[in-house]
Amino acid sequence: xxxxxxxxxxxxxxxxxxxxxxxxxxxxxxxxxxxxxxxxxxxxxxxxxxxxxxxxxxxxxxxxxxxxxxxxxxxxxxxxxxxxxxxxxxxxxxxxxxxxxxxxxxxxxxxxxxxxxxxxxxxxxxxxxxxxxxxxxxxxxxxxxxxxxxxxxxxxxxxxxxxxxxxxxxxxxxxxxxxxxxxxxxxxxxxxxxxxxxxxxxxxxxxxxxxxxxxxxxxxxxxxxxxxxxxxxxxxxxxxxxxxxxxxxxxxxxxxxxxxxxxxxxxxxxxxxxxxxxxxxxxxxxxxxxxxxxxxxxxxxxxxxxxxxxxxxxxxxxxxxxxxxxxxxxxxxxxxxxxxxxxxxxxxxxxxxxxxxxxxxxxxxxxxxxxxxxxxxxxxxxxxxxxxxxxxxxxxxxxxxxxxxxxxxxxxxxxxxxxxxxxxxxxxxxxxxxxxxxx
Numbered sequence: 001x002x003x004x005x006x007x008x009x010x011x012x013x014x015x016x017x018x019x020x021x022x023x024x025x026x027x028x029x030x031x032x033x034x035x036x037x038x039x040x041x042x043x044x045x046x047x048x049x050x051x052x053x054x055x056x057x058x059x060x061x062x063x064x065x066x067x068x069x070x071x072x073x074x075x076x077x078x079x080x081x082x083x084x085x086x087x088x089x090x091x092x093x094x095x096x097x098x099x100x101x102x103x104x105x106x107x108x109x110x111x112x113x114x115x116x117x118x119x120x121x122x123x124x125x126x127x128x129x130x131x132x133x134x135x136x137x138x139x140x141x142x143x144x145x146x147x148x149x150x151x152x153x154x155x156x157x158x159x160x161x162x163x164x165x166x167x168x169x170x171x172x173x174x175x176x177x178x179x180x181x182x183x184x185x186x187x188x189x190x191x192x193x194x195x196x197x198x199x200x201x202x203x204x205x206x207x208x209x210x211x212x213x214x215x216x217x218x219x220x221x222x223x224x225x226x227x228x229x230x231x232x233x234x235x236x237x238x239x240x241x242x243x244x245x246x247x248x249x250x251x252x253x254x255x256x257x258x259x260x261x262x263x264x265x266x267x268x269x270x271x272x273x274x275x276x277x278x279x280x281x282x283x284x285x286x287x288x289x290x291x292x293x294x295x296x297x298x299x300x301x302x303x304x305x306x307x308x309x310x311x312x313x314x315x316x317x318x319x320x321x322x323x324x325x326x327x328x329x330x331x332x333x334x335x336x337x338x339x340x341x342x343x344x345x346x347x348x349x350x351x352x353x354x355x356x357x358x359x360x361x362x363x364x365x366x367x368x369x370x371x372x373x374x375x376x377x378x379x380x381x382x383x384x385x386x387x388x389x390x391x392x393x394x395x396x397x398x399x400x401x402x403x404x405x406x407x408x409x410x411x412x413x414x415x416x417x418x419x420x421x422x423x424x425x426x427x428x429x430x431x432x433x434x435x436x437x438x439x
Contacts, residue, residue, distance in 0.1 A: 018053075020057070022061075022104070027105075028105060029103060029105035029106060029109070030105055030106045030108075030109035030110070030320065030341050031105040031106075031109045031112075032105075033109065033319075033320070033341060033344055033345055034108075034112045034341075036345040037345065037417065037418075037421060038052070038055050038056060038421070038425070040345075040414075040421070041418055041421040041425050044412055044414070044418070044422045045422075045426065045429065048425075048426055048429040048433065051429040051432050051433060052425075052429065054086070054088075054428075054429065054432055055086070055112070055115075055425060055428070055429070058083050058084065058085045058086075058108055058111060058112070059085060059086055059087060059126075060083070060084040061081075061083050061084075061108070062081065062082045062083070062155060062157075062158055063079070063080070063081055063104065064079075064080040064081070064082070064151065064154035065077055065078075065079070065154070066078040066079070066080045066132060066147055066150050066151045066154060067150065068146040068150055069146065070143060071140050071142060071143060078132050078134050078147060078151075079132070079133045080130070080131070080132045080133075080151045080154060080155070081102070081104055081107045081129075081131050081132075082128065082130040082155040082158060082159070082164070082166075083104075083107045083108050083110075083111040083128060083129055083130070084126065084127075084164055085108070085111035085112045085114065085126065085128065085129075086112075086115040086126045086127055086428060087128075087163075087164075088428055088431040088432045088435060089118065089119060089124055089125065089126055089428060089431050090118075090124035090125045090126055091125055091126065091160075091161070091162055091163055091164055091165055092111075092114075092125070092127065092128030092163065092164035092165070093114060093118060093123075093126065093127065093128060093164070093165050093167070093372065093373075094110065094111055094114040094127055094128040094129040094130070094166070094169075094369075095110075095129060095130070095166065095167045095168055095172070095198075096129075096131060096132075096151075096166045096167070096169055096172050096176070096180075097110075097129075097130070097131045097132075097169040097170035097171060097172060098131070098132050098134050098135075098136050098144075098147075098170070098172055098176075099131065099134075099135070099170055099171055100133060100134060100135040101133075102131035102132065102133050106131070106319065107129045107130065107131045109319075109341060110129035110131075110169075110319075110340055110341070111128050111129035112127055113127070113340055113361065113362055114126075114127030114129055115127025115424070115428060116420065116424040116425070116428075117361070117363070117366045117369060118366075118369060118424075119423070119424035119427040119428050120362055120363050120401055120405065120420050120423055120424040121363070121366045121369070121370055121397055121398070122397075122401065122427065123369065123370060123373040124373075125165075125369070128165075128166075129169075130155065130166055131169075132147060132151055134147060136171045144176075145179055148176050148179040148180060148183070149179055149180075149182075149183045152179070152180045152183040152184055153183055153187060156183075156184055156188075159184065160184075160192075160195060161192055161194035161376070161379075161380070165194065165195060165196060165197060165372070165376060166180060166195075167196060167197045167369070167372050168198040170318070173198075174198060174199060174200045174205065174210075175200075177196045177197070177198045177199045177200075177205075178199055178200055178203055180195070180196050181193060181195055181196050181199055181204075184196075193379040194376055197209065197372035197375040197376055198210075198368075198372060198375070204375070205375060206371055206374055206375035206378055206384070206385075206390060207384075207385070207386065207387035207390055208371055208374075208387045208390035209371045209372065209374075210244065210248075211248045212367045212368045212370065212372075212394060213244065213245045213248070213365050213368035214244065214245045214246070214247065214249040214250075214251075214252065214316075214338070214367070215248060215249075215252065215367050215391065215394060215395075216364065216365060216366055216367020216368065216370065216394065216398050217245065217248075217336050217338045217364055217365055217367065218248075218252040218253060219367065219394075219395050219398040219399065219402075220336065220364050220402045221253070221312065221314075221334070221336045221359065221364075222256075223398075223402045223403070224334060224357060224359055224402070224406075225312075227406065228333065228334065228357060230311060230312075230333060230334065232256050232258055233256055233257035233258065234257065234258075235258045235259070235310075235311040235312055236258070236259050236261045236275075236309065236310040236311050236312070237253050237258050237259065237260050237261065237310060237311070237314065238261060238262040238263070238264075238305065238308045238310040238312070238313050238314070238332070239260060239262070239263050239264075239314045239316060239338075240265070240313075240314065240315045240316060240317045240321060240339075240342075241265055241315070241316035241317030241318075241339060242263050242265050242281070242282075242285050242291055242316075243265075243285075243316070245338040245365065245368075246263075246316030246317070246338055247282050247285065249314055249336070249338055250278055250281075250282075250314070251279070251282060253312070254278040254279075258312070259274070259275030259276075260275055260276045260278050261273060261275060261276070261308060261309075261310055262276075262300075262305060262308040262310065263276060263281065264291070264302060264305045264317075265317070266290060267289070267290025267291055267292030267293075268290070268291065268292045268302065269299070269301065269302050269304065269305045270291050270294055270298065271297065271298045271299075271300045271304075271308065272296065272297045272298060276294075276296075277296065280294075281294055303326075306322075306326040306329050306330055307329045307330075307331065308331065309331050310331060310332050311332060311333050311334065312332055312333070312334050312335075312336060313330060313332035313334070313335045313336075314335075314336050314337075314338050315335065315338060315339050315342035315343070316338030316339050317339050317342070318342070319341035319342055320341065320342065320344055321339070321343075322335070322342055322343040322344065322347045322351075323344050323346065323347050324344065324346040324347055326347075327343075327346075327347035327350040327351050327354075328350055328354070330351070330354075330356060332356060333356065333357065334356070334357045334358075334359065335351065335356060335357070335358045335359065336359045336364050337359060337360055337361035337364045337365060338361075338364065338365050339361065340361050340365065341361060342361065343358060343360075348415065348417060352415055357416070358415065358416060358417060359416060360415075360416055360420055362417070362420045362421070362424065363401060363402060363405055363416070363420045366398070367394055367398060370397055371390060371394055374390055374393065374394075404423060405420045405423055406419070408423055
């Protein structure tokens with residue numbers, strides 16, 4: 001992917017991009033994967049293609065210093081980000097991750113995928129994302145709270161219930177969202193429950209939010225299985241990542257009769273051909289933090305996870321897990337992306353050639369943001385729904401969104417990822433066209 005320049009008012013050919021000065025053309029990382037995905041959709045945008053460059057530039061990028069007092073009396077500085085990719089359709093919406101390897105490229109890509117995801121399921125949000133370069137396992141609870149509060153104060157100038165609404169992501173949870181909500185509320189002088197979603201229920205959180213992403217993964221998986229004549233009740237499933245997404249999806253597939261034959265997380269990879277005891281594994285992970293040491297399971301090398309004989313593979317960990325190096329070894333008929341960006345464009349092409357159906361992240365894991373939308377609406381109205389109603393609304397929206405994407409894929413003879421981008425980008429760019437440019 002090369003860096004090119006173009007005169008004002010001219011278009012840039014697909015495959016080449018005018019990059020901002022803060023990125024390196026030879027080290028684009030996840031943002032480069034996103035740009036390739038956008039290039040694949042441009043030929044299908046028709047007259048809206050005039051606005052396509054909008055998709056390749058984040059609206060706003062904020063990099064902040066996060067200094068805190070450590071427990072040992074020293075002062076430490078952490079690097080934080082908040083990126084708003086597009087807000088044409090509504091406030092920015094996207095999670096905050098705490099991870100030692102977070103980069104600006106990663107947060108930019110995640111914010112862009114949130115734009116696509118929100119438009120794909122047609123909730124009235126734009127895309128945003130945040131992150132801090134920190135390993136939460138190496139700090140105390142007090143230090144974690146101080147990092148969270150200082151970060152929230154630093155990005156407070158661009159977030160808000162009608163501007164940008166953070167949510168949990170990798171290594172963040174309900175407690176982190178509670179601290180963020182409280183910090184924002186203290187800084188603005190009034191309780192603002194709608195500034196974040198994924199909060200504890202007692203602070204305006206929504207029932208069903210914790211399981212929402214995994215439930216969405218399961219829902220689109222069931223819908224796709226019908227199209228390829230795959231019997232879920234007799235299928236074998238392998239899951240990478242067994243936390244809030246992979247664990248919930250694994251439980252729901254298990255409850256339908258599917259066998260969860262392999263699970264991998266940061267602690268290692270376990271396998272059992274007859275199927276793992278999923279309820280026991282969920283308890284084990286909750287108690288120990290990893291699948292490592294789970295009884296009645298065979299420990300296998302991490303690389304062998306990609307060769308497990310299964311029908312459904314669910315990558316629900318981090319991005320860029322399925323690459324050109326391992327895509328050819330995958331035996332699954334269907335991949336459901338629970339994580340954001342787990343498959344590289346090169347791997348996508350290999351999987352397509354091998355007739356492996358990929359349910360892309362931008363539709364498959366949109367259950368979380370869908371219920372975040374419900375939470376946001378409930379906070380504004382101070383009227384809350386029961387869990388059955390929330391789950392029913394979630395399943396209906398996911399089914400309808402997937403049906404639309406499937407039809408576009410058939411009509412255009414493209415992958416489900418490109419079809420999802422077609423649906424979403426047309427919605428984003430049509431809104432951009434209607435609003436025009438200000439001033």
